[in-house]
Amino acid sequence: MQHHKKALLLSIVPGLGQFYNKQWVKGLLFFLASVSFFIAFKDLLNMGLWGIVTLGTEVPRDNSVFLLAQGIIAILVLGFGLAVYYANLRDAYRNGKLRDDNQALHTLKDDYQNLIGQGYPYLISGPSLFVLIFAVVFPILFSFALAFTNYDLYHSPPANLVDWVGLQTFSEIFTVDIWRSTFFDVLAWTVVWTLVASALQVSLGILLAIVVNQKDMRFKRFFRTILVLPWAVPGFVTILIFAGLFNDSFGAINNDILAAFGIDPIPWLTNASWSKLALILMQGWLGFPYIFLVTTGVLQSIPDDLYEAATVDGASIWAKFKNITLPMILIAMAPIIITQFTFNFNNFNIIYLFNGGGPAVPGSTAGGTDILVSWIYKLTMQSSQYSLAAALTILLSVFVITIALWQFRRTNSFKEGA
Amino acid sequence: MQNMKKQRLIRLLFSYALLIFMTTIIVYPLLWTVGASFNPGNSLVSTSIIPANPTLDHYKELFAGKDSLQYVQWYMNSLKISLFTMLGTIISVSFTAYAFSRFRFKGRKNALTLFLLLQMIPQFSALIALFVLAQILGMMNSHWLLILLYIGGLIPMNTYLMKGYMDSIPIDLDESARIDGASNTRIFLQIIMPLSKPMVAVVAMNGFTGPLGDFILSSTILRTPESYTLPIGLYNLVNEVMGASYTTFAAGAILISIPIALIFILLQKNFVSGLTAGGTKG
Numbered sequence: 296m297q298h299h300k301k302a303l304l305l306s307i308v309p310g311l312g313q314f315y316n317k318q319w320v321k322g323l324l325f326f327l328a329s330v331s332f333f334i335a336f337k338d339l340l341n342m343g344l345w346g347i348v349t350l351g352t353e354v355p356r357d358n359s360v361f362l363l364a365q366g367i368i369a370i371l372v373l374g375f376g377l378a379v380y381y382a383n384l385r386d387a388y389r390n391g392k393l394r395d396d397n398q399a400l401h402t403l404k405d406d407y408q409n410l411i412g413q414g415y416p417y418l419i420s421g422p423s424l425f426v427l428i429f430a431v432v433f434p435i436l437f438s439f440a441l442a443f444t445n446y447d448l449y450h451s452p453p454a455n456l457v458d459w460v461g462l463q464t465f466s467e468i469f470t471v472d473i474w475r476s477t478f479f480d481v482l483a484w485t486v487v488w489t490l491v492a493s494a495l496q497v498s499l500g501i502l503l504a505i506v507v508n509q510k511d512m513r514f515k516r517f518f519r520t521i522l523v524l525p526w527a528v529p530g531f532v533t534i535l536i537f538a539g540l541f542n543d544s545f546g547a548i549n550n551d552i553l554a555a556f557g558i559d560p561i562p563w564l565t566n567a568s569w570s571k572l573a574l575i576l577m578q579g580w581l582g583f584p585y586i587f588l589v590t591t592g593v594l595q596s597i598p599d600d601l602y603e604a605a606t607v608d609g610a611s612i613w614a615k616f617k618n619i620t621l622p623m624i625l626i627a628m629a630p631i632i633i634t635q636f637t638f639n640f641n642n643f644n645i646i647y648l649f650n651g652g653g654p655a656v657p658g659s660t661a662g663g664t665d666i667l668v669s670w671i672y673k674l675t676m677q678s679s680q681y682s683l684a685a686a687l688t689i690l691l692s693v694f695v696i697t698i699a700l701w702q703f704r705r706t707n708s709f710k711e712g713a
Numbered sequence: 714m715q716n717m718k719k720q721r722l723i724r725l726l727f728s729y730a731l732l733i734f735m736t737t738i739i740v741y742p743l744l745w746t747v748g749a750s751f752n753p754g755n756s757l758v759s760t761s762i763i764p765a766n767p768t769l770d771h772y773k774e775l776f777a778g779k780d781s782l783q784y785v786q787w788y789m790n791s792l793k794i795s796l797f798t799m800l801g802t803i804i805s806v807s808f809t810a811y812a813f814s815r816f817r818f819k820g821r822k823n824a825l826t827l828f829l830l831l832q833m834i835p836q837f838s839a840l841i842a843l844f845v846l847a848q849i850l851g852m853m854n855s856h857w858l859l860i861l862l863y864i865g866g867l868i869p870m871n872t873y874l875m876k877g878y879m880d881s882i883p884i885d886l887d888e889s890a891r892i893d894g895a896s897n898t899r900i901f902l903q904i905i906m907p908l909s910k911p912m913v914a915v916v917a918m919n920g921f922t923g924p925l926g927d928f929i930l931s932s933t934i935l936r937t938p939e940s941y942t943l944p945i946g947l948y949n950l951v952n953e954v955m956g957a958s959y960t961t962f963a964a965g966a967i968l969i970s971i972p973i974a975l976i977f978i979l980l981q982k983n984f985v986s987g988l989t990a991g992g993t994k995g
Contacts, residue, residue, distance in 0.1 A: 364845050415897050416812035416821075423805035423868055424824075430865025431831055434839030434846065441841065503735065506728045511721070520978055521736050524743065527977035530926050531944045532966045535951050536746050539959050547745055580738065585988075592985045612724075631988075641835040644928055648948065668835055672929060675840050688838040695833045 299391030303384060312387025316394065320403050325383045332376050336369075343369025350444070351456050359457035360446065367436050371428060441685035448679040464686040474683070477659050477670075484571070485666040489640045492578040497632055499579055500586025501624060505616070507587075508594045519591070526584035534648040537577050538564075541649075564650045567663025574664060578645055582635065586628075593627045594620070633702050640695060643668045667691050750963035771964035781953075784965055786939055787946040791925060791969075794856055794863070794942060799920035801864040802871060806916050807909070809868065810875035811901050815887065832869040836862070837929040847934050854940040859931060863924050871916045878912035878987065879905060911987035918977075918984055925973070943969055 298316075306312025310326030313319075347366025351357025390400050401409070411418075442464055444450075446457045468474050507518050525533065540546050541563040549560040563573045597619065605615045625632075643666075646652050652665035652673065660678050661670040667687065674684040751767040775784040812818070813825060837843075843862060852858040882905060890900050906913070924931070928944045935941055941949075943965075950962045 360841075360845055361849060364842070364849055413818070416816035416818045419808040420812040420824075423809040423872075426805060426861060426865045427831070427868050430862045431836055431839075431869070434836070434842035435831075435834055437842035437845070438839040503732075506731055509724075509728060511725065512728060518732050518736070521739055523978060523981060524739050524974065527974035528743070528970045529922070529973055531928060531948070532970050533742070535947065535962065536742050536966065538951065539749075539962075540742055540745065545959075588981070588985050589988050592988065637833060643835070643837065644926065648928065668838065671838060672840065676933075681841050685841070688834075691838065692834045696830055699833050 297391070298394040299388050302387040302391030302394075306383055306387035309380060309383045312383070312391070316387065316390040316400060318390065318400065318403070321386070321406065325386075328379060329376075329383075332379070336372055336376070339365065340369050340373060343367075344373075347440075350458060351452075354456055355453050357456065358452040359444075360452050363440060363444075363457070364437060367433060367440065371433065438685045438688055441682055442689050444682050446681040446685075447683070451679065451681075460682075464682045465690075468683070468686060468690075473658065477661050478687075480659075481661050481665055481667055481670050484664070485640065488571070488575070488666055489636055492575050492582070492642075493632075493635045493639045495575060495579040496582030497586050497635055500583040501590050503583065504587045504590035504594060505620065508591060522587055523584050525581055526588070530581060531644060531648060533581060534577070534645055537573075537580075538649050541573050565654045567654055567656075570650060570654065570664045574645060574649060577649070578639065578642070581645070582639075586631070586635070589628060589631055590624055593624050596627075597623050633699065636702075637695060637699055640666075641668050642666070643672065647672065746963045746966060749960050750967050752960055754960065771961045772968075774961055775965055775968070781938065782946075782950070782961070783939055783941070784946070784968075787941050787943045788969065790856065790941065791943040794860055794924045795921045797860045798863040798867070798924050799917050801860065802867045802920035802923075803913060803916055805864060805868055806871045806875050807906060807913065808901075809872045810879055811905055813872065813876045814879035815884070815905075828869040828872055832873070836866040837933075840929065840933055843930065844933050852934075854935055854937055856935075856940065859924075859934055862930055862934075863927070864920075866930075867920055867923055871919055874987075875909065875912050875916060878909055882908050911983055913987075914980065914983040915987040918980075922973075 302312040302315050304312075305315050306325075308326075309329040310322040310324075313322030313325055316322075343362075343365040346357075346362030347369070349362075350359040351362050393400055443459055443461055444457045445460045445463070449455065450457050468478055503522055506512070507515055507522070512518075540548050543549065543560065543562050543564050546563070548563070553559070553561065561569055563569050601619050602615055605619060610618070646664060646666055646669045650662075650664070652662035652669045654663050656663050660674060660680070662673075665673065668691070671684045671687050671691070674680045674687070748764055750771055751769070752764045753766050753768045753770065774782065778785070813821060847853050847855070847858055850858065886904050886908075887900050890904055895903070924942070925944065928948065931942050932945050935945060938946075947962055947965050950958045950965065
């Protein structure tokens with residue numbers, strides 16, 4: 296039998312293949328690594344894998360949610376273990392192959408050098424990747440898994456067990472009347488909110504940047520500083536300030552400003568339509584400075600000779616704006632504008648801090664101004680409908696990712712075409 | 714000629730009118746808050762921008778150290794969380810971005826796609842998971858867990874920004890340094906990092922303001938008043954009894970907003986070049 300096959304077969308027990316290739320230290324390392332892996336994670340793997348399949352069998356001994364979490368961690372750990380195991384198999388195979396071809400084997404020093412050279416990117420990005428898996432990937436996997444269970448107020452540990460129910464929650468979103476109507480109401484407002492609020496803040500930012508950066512404007516520094524203020528003040532502070540300003544009974548907007556014009560108080564917080572208007576105006580206020588700043592940067596990078604050439608050709612101010620300024624801005628800022636849309640789609644803070652997604656709508660778990668993320672938050676924290684919240688999270692993610700990928704592709708091809 | 718002059722006049726007139734209008738809209742809520750913080754009493758019914766009998770009571774109340782209003786503690790908590798998140802984010806993001814920008818390794822493409830997808834799923838949609846995680850680890854109320862979660866959430870998007878910026882630094886610089894015998898780490902520390910300063914500033918800003926803007930993650934994990942951050946503490950202050958503590962909230966809001974706004978405005982120039990570059994490179 297050839298060396299590479301033998302080595303490969305032997306290293307089914309990690310390390311033996313390396314021993315066969317007479318690479319004692321490396322073999323020992325692989326062997327010790329796998330032994331300690333099993334000793335360290337034996338219980339976790341055993342418990343986790345059993346738990347994720349059954350989600351517990353006995354109350355109160357088993358807590359389904361903890362078992363699910365352990366199960367997912369076990370799968371992640373197992374994935375890592377399998378990766379090392381694969382490296383072990385591949386190493387034995389390769390060195391076996393080298394022996395077949397009568398070539399010198401890599402010495403331990405070579406391997407070390409190799410690891411430092413090839414492994415450098417892994418080494419420096421490894422810690423980040425670990426944090427990412429722990430803080431982002433695991434929670435997302437966990438809540439995706441919850442979508443396929445019946446975890447809610449009535450199936451909630453430690454008193455009750457949670458079970459796998461497959462796609463039932465998803466089908467209920469579309470078949471149970473109250474859920475379906477709420478879902479589509481919320482989705483419709485989310486889309487309107489995303490489009491209108493983002494469009495407002497982007498156009499306001501661009502407009503103001505162009506106005507301030509006109510050649511013959513004075514006090515540019517002053518206006519720039521003022522216009523950046525909404526961005527400089529922490530967002531949660533401003534939203535809470537606005538919640539006070541818009542307050543139906545004591546807010547200054549009703550009592551001072553509208554009263555000065557002789558307009559009756561407007562129910563900003565208690566009427567859904569007025570709330571929506573207030574939210575969109577506030578997001579315009581909060582969001583434009585960022586666009587303003589970036590547009591200012593872009594404007595300053597447009598070479599003057601473009602305008603001079605256009606002036607020589609007799610172009611009007613409007614023509615210069617339409618044919619030089621605007622296209623330059625839009626090309627340079629396309630990615631930033633897209634991120635504004637994804638940001639607003641998930642803009643929980645403004646909705647929740649302003650009036651908690653209210654006013655309340657009778658018979659519905661979502662308030663009049665709830666967008667998808669704030670509705671999901673309420674389902675989780677207030678009405679304990681965890682599996683519904685998780686299923687909605689999946690739908691939301693699919694929605695955002697589809698649109699964003701489509702957009703990115705479009706702008707990329709746009710850039711290459713230009 | 715006369716016509717041109719007139720056109721210019723009208724244009725400038727409109728421009729200044731618009732800017733003055735915007736200035737009013739921006740400054741009014743801020744001044745109103747300042748006014749509210751000096752107004753006597755708790756309610757806002759009688760609030761005016763220039764209070765008739767200004768008082769410092771609300772500021773004193775912040776530092777009185779009541780159990781339900783541990784403003785100094787919240788302030789320190791927020792500062793600590795923001796600073797460590799910022800540091801952690803800068804370190805992890807710049808190393809990862811360096812790896813993605815300068816090395817071609819197995820799994821690079823997949824990892825980049827993963828980052829792109831992860832930055833689109835809001836982290837807090839996995840709220841229950843984070844709650845369970847905190848319980849399993851016995852780290853409810855732990856600021857360090859929160860910092861780790863923030864850093865994780867900031868990595869995907871900021872790595873993209875930073876990688877885009879590093880891609881624009883000519884690779885000849887690395888190569889000539891390598892010929893002179895510089896190691897990877899040295900190239901990173903002495904060439905790439907100094908040249909990426911504008912983007913480091915952007916990442917630092919994101920890292921610092923991220924925790925300050927977060928309400929959900931922190932309110933899920935921090936459950937005791939002494940572990941609160943400013944957003945939770947101030948939100949509770951406003952919502953405790955509808956509008957009853959609004960004036961105290963205003964005082965607290967001002968003490969956090971002024972330093973942050975000042976830093977922002979002073980460092981503004983540094984962000985802008987980074988942001989603009991990030992926008993075009995994406």
